Amino acid sequence: MHDHGPGHSHLSETEARVRALETLLAEKGLLDPAAVDAVVEAYETRIGPRNGAQVVAKAWADPDYLARLREDATSAILELGFTGRQGEHMVAVENAPGRHNLVVCTLCSCYPWPVLGLPPAWYKSNEYRARAVREPRKVLADFGVTLTEGTEIRVWDSTAEIRYLVIPERPAGTEGWSEAALADLVTRDSMIGAGLARAPEGAA
Amino acid sequence: MTRVHDLGGVQGFGRVPWEPDEPNFHGDWEKRVLGMNLVAKAPEGWNIDKGRHARERLHPVTYLASSYFERWLEGLVLRSVEAGWIEEAEIAAKMGAPSPEAPPDPARVDAMVERFSTRVPYDRPETEGLPAPYAVGDRVRTRMDDPTGHTRLPAYARGRGGEVVMRHGVHVFPDVSGNGGGEAPTHLYAVRFDAAELFGAEAEPGASVTLDLWHPHLEPAS
Numbered sequence: 001m002h003d004h005g006p007g008h009s010h011l012s013e014t015e016a017r018v019r020a021l022e023t024l025l026a027e028k029g030l031l032d033p034a035a036v037d038a039v040v041e042a043y044e045t046r047i048g049p050r051n052g053a054q055v056v057a058k059a060w061a062d063p064d065y066l067a068r069l070r071e072d073a074t075s076a077i078l079e080l081g082f083t084g085r086q087g088e089h090m091v092a093v094e095n096a097p098g099r100h101n102l103v104v105c106t107l108c109s110c111y112p113w114p115v116l117g118l119p120p121a122w123y124k125s126n127e128y129r130a131r132a133v134r135e136p137r138k139v140l141a142d143f144g145v146t147l148t149e150g151t152e153i154r155v156w157d158s159t160a161e162i163r164y165l166v167i168p169e170r171p172a173g174t175e176g177w178s179e180a181a182l183a184d185l186v187t188r189d190s191m192i193g194a195g196l197a198r199a200p201e202g203a204a
Numbered sequence: 205m206t207r208v209h210d211l212g213g214v215q216g217f218g219r220v221p222w223e224p225d226e227p228n229f230h231g232d233w234e235k236r237v238l239g240m241n242l243v244a245k246a247p248e249g250w251n252i253d254k255g256r257h258a259r260e261r262l263h264p265v266t267y268l269a270s271s272y273f274e275r276w277l278e279g280l281v282l283r284s285v286e287a288g289w290i291e292e293a294e295i296a297a298k299m300g301a302p303s304p305e306a307p308p309d310p311a312r313v314d315a316m317v318e319r320f321s322t323r324v325p326y327d328r329p330e331t332e333g334l335p336a337p338y339a340v341g342d343r344v345r346t347r348m349d350d351p352t353g354h355t356r357l358p359a360y361a362r363g364r365g366g367e368v369v370m371r372h373g374v375h376v377f378p379d380v381s382g383n384g385g386g387e388a389p390t391h392l393y394a395v396r397f398d399a400a401e402l403f404g405a406e407a408e409p410g411a412s413v414t415l416d417l418w419h420p421h422l423e424p425a426s
Contacts, residue, residue: 018233018240018277020298024290025244033304036239038312039320043238044228046317084321085242089372091394106212106358108256109272114321118238121230122222124272129211131220133360133413134403142220153411157212159356160392160416161252161326162372194222 048117051082052165053186055115056197057179059092060170070094073165077115087114087163093156094167095193100151101166102140102193104132105158112163116188123192133157143194166190168197205350206359208264213360213403234273236303241276242320247287253382257354258282327373328389334374335419337391342368343425344395346417354382357421361413364401365425369414370394377418391419 025031055077059066069076073090077083090112093101105111106129111119122128131139136153140146147153156164168190174182177200189195229235241255259279260267267275284290338344348363356378372392380388396414399407 012233014274014277015231015233016299017295018236019303020295020301021277021281022236022240023298023301023304024294025240025284026304028289030245030284030289031240031243034309034312035243035316036236038309038316039239039242040235041313042316042320044235046313047320078323082321083323085324088323088325089327089375091370104212106360107210107356108259118228120223120226121272122220122226125221126211126268127217127220130214130217134213134215134399135408136411137408139220143222150410153408154396155411155413156394157358157361157413157415159358160372160375160378160418162392162394162416 043113043118047084047114049115049188049191050183051080051117052112052115052188052191053183054080054179055082055092055165056167056186056191057182059167060174060182061177061179069167077165082114084114086110087112089160089162090115090165091162092165092167093154095169097169098148098151099154100140100147100193101154101156101164102132102136103156103158103164103166104129106130106133107157107159110158110161110163112165115165116191120188123194140194143189145195166193168193168195171197171199173200205352205355207260208267209260210359212358237273237277237280241280244280244284245289247283249384250283251376251381253354253376253378254384255279255283256378257382260354326376327392328376328387330374331389334390337371337419338368338393338422338424340368340371344368344393344422345425346395346421347423351379352383353379355379357417358415360402361397361415361417364397366395366397366401366415368393369396372416375418377420379418379420393417393419393422395422 022033026033059069069092073092077090095101109119109124111123133155136155158164171185185198187195187198190197259275262275262278285292345365346357346362374389375392377388377390380386394414395417396412399411402413
């Protein structure tokens with residue numbers, strides 16, 4: 001796209017088509033534009049990966065919670081107030097020494113919205129959807145993640161309404177940390193399996 | 205049926221386009237497309253599977269060349285056109301018109317958070333007449349059939365042997381509900397396949413893929 005400079009509006013064909021469709025649907029009473037604003041705001045500010053990070057931190061810190069998460073992840077996640085669209089049926093899959101989990105949706109881009117928010121563009125890309133099932137180790141290398149040789153890799157292709165949340169390994173050197181401090185180490189990518197939890201600052 | 209959206213295992217794609225600290229949206233139009241899909245009026249009997257099927261029915265060349273939100277845009281157009289509510293020419297006639305403006309309304313944001321944080325589950329009670337379910341540990345084989353219309357059995361996992369690793373209960377069956385045949389709830393399982401079973405000698409060692417599959421996708425394996 002070209003930059004025409006300030007004051008010169010430039011709309012791509014797609015942007016113009018989106019506006020035209022919204023105007024048309026609104027005029028026909030099929031859409032309330034204020035509702036569009038509100039739902040976008042909800043996903044921009046309230047429903048995002050900090051939710052999932054709280055779940056992971058609690059699973060690390062509280063063995064009873066981890067047991068409930070293993071037994072019925074949907075209910076355990078609901079305890080923290082997270083449920084709804086695209087998170088109706090949750091399963092937590094745990095990384096461990098020698099075992100790594102990676103989540104993909106090859107057919108569309110299913111993703112656990114209530115705990116992770118909206119999926120990033122890379123998760124929705126043709127590249128990720130095509131490659132994650134066939135060559136997960138190479139895909140992880142694209143993310144800068146190298147697993148110990150011999151590590152088992154379990155890829156989960158989200159073909160139903162079950163949504164998988166990866167519980168990454170707890171970083172060393174975090175014994176006795178609060179859940180809030182632990183949650184800061186949990187990245188979005190680590191809950192998809194495309195990354196690892198951050199090591200605490202100052203750790204070797 | 206096998207269409208290009210069925211991307212699992214397809215070769216020739218390059219590096220995954222990862223970007224650090226990626227924003228939710230790359231442009232305001234993507235926000236409008238997301239929001240419109242979630243709140244626009246849907247035809248009677250519309251469901252999530254029909255929504256997926258609408259995007260899958262884009263022309264293969266268009267599908268592959270489109271971004272996620274472009275696919276969502278065209279899926280929404282398709283459903284609105286097929287409902288008889290709008291015509292393609294009407295969209296063209298509105299090109300260049302000012303977009304509708306609405307003042308910010310925090311109360312509505314709260315209402316939306318509430319609405320989208322409400323659980324609408326896809327599992328159903330186990331009814332009489334369903335086949336006896338497979339058990340965890342059972343060996344199964346996926347069918348080779350390539351059914352007409354929408355299906356959730358990807359091509360790369362057809363005709364392959366795996367092991368049931370979880371029972372998820374009875375769920376709406378998208379291969380029927382996405383094609384307008386009602387919910388047809390049946391047993392849903394997580395089935396694990398060794399990578400070598402799916403991809404042969406070139407498969408990465410120590411890898412497996414687990415898919416959620418419904419009872420009709422499976423037959424017992426000896």
